[in-house]
Amino acid sequence: MFFPEKVVEVNVLTVEDFLKDLSNYLIKFGEFEIKRVNIKEAYNLAKIDDGKDNDFEKFSELKVRLDRLAVSMGVDDNRIKKTLDEREPMSLSELDMRLTKAENEFYSASGILSNLEKEEIDLRFKKLQYSISKDLESRGGMKEFFTAMIVVPKYELSPIVKNLSSIPSIVREVEDFKDMSVILVSVPLIYKSEILKLSTSFLKFVDVGSIKYDYDIEEIERRLKEIEIEKKKLKSMLDKIIEMNTDEVLSLYRGLWFVNASMKIKSSSIRGKKFIVFSGWIPKSRQNEVIENVKNITKDTCIIEVREVEKVLKEDKTVQVPTKLNNPRVLSPFESLVKLYAIPKFYEIDPTIIFAFLYVLFYGMMFGDVGQGLVLSLLSAILFWKFKNFRVIAGVGIAVGISAAIFGFLYGSVFGIEEKIIPAMWTSPLHDVLRIMKVSVAIGFIVIFVGLVLNAINTVREKNILKFLLGSKGVSGIVFYTFLIGYPLYLLVFGGSFNGNLMLWGVLIPTLMFIIEAVVEAKKHGHRISPVTIFFELFEVFISFVSNTISFVRIAGFALNHTALMITFFSIANVIKGTTIGDIVAFFVVVFGQIFIIVFEGFIVGIQSLRLSFYEFFTKFFRGGGKAFEPLR
Structure with a gap:
């Protein structure tokens, strides 16, 4: 609790066939951090395969396909987000196979429904054309007017109507097709060119007066009724497919996250045609548990090496050992x-x-x-x-x-x-201001004193004896701070007679230690140090101790x-x-x-x-x- 939990490096050499089961165990274990393998001897363990790995490309493709399927099926985003912390053991090939099956079931039904809807829109459009044509004929054709039937996206309807309002025109919305609107526009013939200029922004444009419509309206209406019945059946079937496959999609997401974690191990490993070497950090307290489980999973077909942090750093000082807090x-x-x-x-x-x-x-x-x-x-x-x-x-x-x-x-x-x-x-605090101020400063002294003690402990753990003994935040710093601030504060709070010599020597001796430490450090790094530099460093130590304490x-x-x-x-x-x-x-x-x-x-x-x-x-x-x-x- 006062120190991070000790970790050790574990290196595993095993047959790649066990990677799925090992990944599943290490994910459930929950305390394995992947480390990129940096073992020179690994190349002697097996013939290394330097060929291109297509797993990442396949993973990206499956992710895109699964996202598209989830959106098409209307799977709730919140349910997908909940799977981020869940894993289901699955290989890439199994994931691909199950996803393909779910896609075929959904897209085949939705494709038929989409084709029916397109046919329905086409027939309804023809029926509308027929109706408008008959209506114009009954009015004598309106030869002095240019009349057009226009199909536009619904979100563009208002801007188009606004543009048409700048010329003499009659605009009427006559039909809704899903996310499209059909409008009938009539303008005097002299403004026909204005309508034609806008035609490029329309989804569909039909000059009603220039085409003769000889559709079999009875056949169109009969087919529309058939389509409506077929659509109801298909929608019911599609709802059942979505209901049946929603859990499957969520399961595939859990499998996808598992594959992603497994590939992290793969990408940080060294692989041969049959073997894989991967490495990671685990808590030292659980190393025996990991070794036993890895051996069971691989049926003893493995070599496991556990190394202490000190040994790892001795071989490579650039290695960054992770900090596992244990609170x-x-x-x-x-x-x-x-x-x-x-x-x-x-x-x-x-x-x-x-x-x-x-x-x-x-x-x-x-x-x-x-x-x-x-x-x-x-x-x-x-x-x-x-x-x-x-x-x-x-x-x-x-x-x-x-x-x-x-x-x-x-x-x-x-x-x-x-x-x-x-x-x-x-x-x-209102009635005893002096008392609360004394207590505040006393707390400040204790806090800073504890900080200096903790620093001394850290320098020992770093094996920096010079800073531990002579540094301004080591033993000498503790003595300096105690006599500079602690001694006068003690007299202020508890009373007693002031001993000037005690305080003077309590401050001077640590100051001498600071100077020795500065000189030794400068020589160690090949730097020159002047009396002025030493003076300002000592002054900074004095000021910081005083100001930090008063700050409380x-x-x-x-x-x-x-x-x-x-x-x-x-x-x-x-x-x-x-x-x-x-x-x-x-x-x-x-x-x-x-x-x-x-x-x-x-x-x-x-x-x-x-x-x-x-x-x-x-x-x-x-x-x-x-x-x-x-x-x-």
Whole structure:
């Protein structure tokens, strides 16, 4: 929990026929990160096949086909998205075969239906032409007019009608064909050329007056009735096909994701005509379990090599060892915030649990109020329950809300009402400013001191003894900070007589260590170092320790600000109330004040807590630059 979980490299040589079963196991195992094989000896294990691998092209083709089928069948996108975290063991050939079968069933029926619909539209168009022709004949042909029947997409109907309105015309929509509209346009003959200019943008254009229609209208109507019956049967059959094949499509998606994961192993491996060598990272605590299962799956037809991180790095220092954080699930929101800053290297201290405690502590002290804290916690719990995408911020909100409520009891504050509803169990920031300031600075000292201790531990794990003993953030830095800040602070809080010599030597001796460390480091890297450079480095150490500690006064400042803000809203309400309307307005002022403080100030306090953690604490020890452990999914 305080350190990332130890991982080891595992290399497996086996027959490629077992890849599907091994992929299925490693996906279910859930803690195997693929690593590109870099074993020189692998080429001696089997004849390497350098031929072109068409699996990726085939995978892309199947993905396109499956997506097209899912869209055509109207499969819900949300159901497809849910399959992203699910896997079903399947080979490319099996996936292709099952997809082809589903396509044939669906597209054959939908193709027949599509042809019927096209025939129906053609017959309905002929029927419409016939009807319009007869109507014109009954009116004497309207020889002084040019009449045309136009088919346009529905989304273009309004712009076309608008364009036609610029000339004398009669426009009438006479029929709807699915996503098309049929309009009848009549214009004086002198405007015929204007209509012809627009004809290129029409799906279909027919000069009604220039064609004689001798269709057998009875035969058309008979065929339209037959088509309607056939369409109903086909739609019913298509609905059944969709119902039967929807689960199959989702199963194919699960198979597709499985094939994708399996190909990740393949792409990072070295392969021969019969053999495959693949590599990855697994938790050291589960290496025996992996070895046993791989042997069972391959029926002992395998060679397994497990190597410690130290051995891997000794052979190749460029290898990036992944960091597998090992925190309880309840800390996952805070782990996400740590990752926002940086990912610790595999040997570094994982600051998640310390960060979680400090963040909640800082927030509670700055936002201490029973009522507002519980409201914040309740709202965060609802957000956590209802919206999965907001679980990080909601999880943090629940924790800091409870912390704020606890400090509310300590401060005696309920919805901004100080020490009237409940007494202060510890102190009131408003009535004991000096005390809360002393405590804030003391917390700052402890936090920075812990950061320096953690840095000393990290330098030991890095085997950097020079920085551990003489560095400004090592043992010498701890002594320097203790006597520079800790000793005066102790006297300020607990009292006692000041010993100038003790403080002087406590600061001077570590300063000498800093100078020695700077000189040694410069010689080690072949750099020249001047007294001026050393002076400014020492000055920077001094200033940073002092300013970082004083920065924690903001805890007291925001605690006071929280109380003062609520007093302001209560004061405004007291001025307004006195009449019926005034009492109503005063009530809304107080309610608005509560909402404003919970939302706006709550957000600002969250940012300040994050700043204290990231800038004042993490900078003392947290290097970052690690690579997150990304298991095969």
